[in-house]
Amino acid sequence: MTKTISKKALRQTWFAWQSWGQICYNYERMMGLGFAHAMSYTLADLYPDDDEALAAGLTRELTYFNTENTWGAMIPGIVASLEEQKANGQPVSGDMINNLKAALMGPLAGIGDTITQSLVKVILLGIGIDMAKSGSALGPILFILLFCAYALVVGHTTFYAGYRLGKTAVTNLLAGGRIARVTEAIGALGMMVLGALIPTTITVTTPLKATFGQLKLEPQKILDSVVPSLLPLIAFVILYLLLKKGVRPTRLMAGLIAFAVVAGLLGVLA
Amino acid sequence: MNTLLFALIIAALCWLTSSAIPMWSRWAFYFGAPLVAGLIDGLLLGELTYGLQVGATIQAAYIGLLAIGGSLPNEMAIAGYLGVAMTMLSHSDPATGLAIATPLGLLGVLCLNAKMALNPIWVHKADTYAAAGDIRRLRRMNLFASQIVPFITYFIPAFLCVYFGGHYFTAFMAALPAQITAVLTLIGKLMPALGLAMLMQALAKRSTLPFLLIGFVLAAYLKLNITAVAIVGTGCALLHYYYMPMGGKQHD
Numbered sequence: 001m002t003k004t005i006s007k008k009a010l011r012q013t014w015f016a017w018q019s020w021g022q023i024c025y026n027y028e029r030m031m032g033l034g035f036a037h038a039m040s041y042t043l044a045d046l047y048p049d050d051d052e053a054l055a056a057g058l059t060r061e062l063t064y065f066n067t068e069n070t071w072g073a074m075i076p077g078i079v080a081s082l083e084e085q086k087a088n089g090q091p092v093s094g095d096m097i098n099n100l101k102a103a104l105m106g107p108l109a110g111i112g113d114t115i116t117q118s119l120v121k122v123i124l125l126g127i128g129i130d131m132a133k134s135g136s137a138l139g140p141i142l143f144i145l146l147f148c149a150y151a152l153v154v155g156h157t158t159f160y161a162g163y164r165l166g167k168t169a170v171t172n173l174l175a176g177g178r179i180a181r182v183t184e185a186i187g188a189l190g191m192m193v194l195g196a197l198i199p200t201t202i203t204v205t206t207p208l209k210a211t212f213g214q215l216k217l218e219p220q221k222i223l224d225s226v227v228p229s230l231l232p233l234i235a236f237v238i239l240y241l242l243l244k245k246g247v248r249p250t251r252l253m254a255g256l257i258a259f260a261v262v263a264g265l266l267g268v269l270a
Numbered sequence: 271m272n273t274l275l276f277a278l279i280i281a282a283l284c285w286l287t288s289s290a291i292p293m294w295s296r297w298a299f300y301f302g303a304p305l306v307a308g309l310i311d312g313l314l315l316g317e318l319t320y321g322l323q324v325g326a327t328i329q330a331a332y333i334g335l336l337a338i339g340g341s342l343p344n345e346m347a348i349a350g351y352l353g354v355a356m357t358m359l360s361h362s363d364p365a366t367g368l369a370i371a372t373p374l375g376l377l378g379v380l381c382l383n384a385k386m387a388l389n390p391i392w393v394h395k396a397d398t399y400a401a402a403g404d405i406r407r408l409r410r411m412n413l414f415a416s417q418i419v420p421f422i423t424y425f426i427p428a429f430l431c432v433y434f435g436g437h438y439f440t441a442f443m444a445a446l447p448a449q450i451t452a453v454l455t456l457i458g459k460l461m462p463a464l465g466l467a468m469l470m471q472a473l474a475k476r477s478t479l480p481f482l483l484i485g486f487v488l489a490a491y492l493k494l495n496i497t498a499v500a501i502v503g504t505g506c507a508l509l510h511y512y513y514m515p516m517g518g519k520q521h522d
Binding site for chain 1: 289294299302319326331365388393396402411415416449462463467471482484486490494496502
């Protein structure tokens with residue numbers, strides 16, 4: 001009789017992964033214990049009265065593991081399908097499962113970190129900050145609801161895709177450059193929001209004023225007539241070029257603070 | 271609001287959002303900590319508009335911050351829930367809030383590192399339970415034992431900071447000369463530039479560079495808000511997708 005993971009156990013595996021996958025995050029095995037916790041529902045379902053196989057399975061899944069939680073949910077999905085095949089006596093070895101996890105966690109973290117952190121997070125935060133600045137409590141509330149919904153929907157989709165498609169899941173995802181096209185298109189949206197964030201979040205101006213007889217000079221007004229938010233744009237471009245040259249962010253932060261102290265005390269910028 | 275109760279809630283928020291609540295909600299409560307703190311701290315202190323502005327201002331500096339491989343240069347929960355609380359308790363200007371939140375967030379990295387360094391204790395215990403096939407104890411290690419270190423490193427310092435530090439901090443901020451406050455405010459205004467530059471580094475691609483210029487013009491000249499820009503951006507992203515050569519390869 002072939003064993004199939006029950007719907008309930010599969011759902012528990014998914015939910016435990018998305019909820020508790022990195023609750024015991026640590027330098028030694030990162031999300032390893034969370035992965036074993038998630039897999040424990042699947043394993044308990046596959047080996048209800050085989051303690052030895054259960055123990056072996058739990059030990060197998062308690063290794064180093066680190067990925068991005070939402071897109072990386074595909075991996076516990078794939079592993080669940082492999083554990084199911086293994087329980088049915090198919091030639092799936094523990095090494096194979098471990099190698100697969102190690103091979104997939106990096107690429108999926110790459111996709112996930114880019115989409116979740118540098119695109120979705122930035123866009124939702126941009127909207128939330130905008131609304132909150134104008135005094136609307138809806139800003140943070142919408143941010144919370146939309147980000148949670150994003151995490152659950154993407155995680156659910158990738159987990160079940162991983163389970164259904166098994167090993168071929170990621171190959172399919174990466175095949176035909178579809179994910180590259182989608183990432184590129186979302187990147188366009190990300191860049192546009194980034195462009196809009198420059199004048200709205202960097203609010204530095206110059207308070208300098210000079211009078212020559214009748215002539216009153218206000219540098220900020222002149223700057224505004226050239227390009228509005230020119231100073232924020234210059235600050236952004238300089239910092240980006242320095243980062244690109246390889247200057248470390250912590251150094252730049254120290255430099256920025258030193259610069260602000262000088263410029264602030266001289267009254268050049270405010 | 272009662273100081274003891276307020277300190278307990280802020281401390282619990284620092285601990286829970288950094289370490290305990292389900293990951294699918296931590297994306298919002300942790301990475302958006304200052305923004306969410308603006309709402310919660312604002313409600314607790316009965317100054318919602320002020321809270322929202324402090325939260326939004328601090329959050330703007332962190333918008334480009336990325337945790338790649340799980341490491342962050344600043345602890346978001348501490349910078350957010352504690353930073354907004356301390357700013358509000360001292361009645362500081364929202365722009366000064368960042369100068370209060372950033373040093374707290376830097377100290378917070380210690381809380382995070384302590385957790386990451388000590389949690390392997392429970393993983394090793396879990397190894398023993400796994401070998402015995404003891405699922406219940408293994409889950410207990412993951413869910414509950416993992417909370418011992420964060421409770422000590424997050425909850426206790428945050429509580430002490432708000433409960434005992436709030437009073438002194440208010441006096442300290444009030445005694446600062448105007449020039450120092452001006453410098454702190456300037457730091458807060460410049461810091462977002464670094465965050466955005468880091469974000470640019472993650473996103474930069476020659477093929478999507480034109481959209482940066484469009485976004486800048488929409489906000490700087492046309493004064494559109496971010497929601498409007500995001501809608502235009504979605505339209506442009508779809509066009510970009512439809513007119514892209516198959517395979518997604520662009521000229522760069």
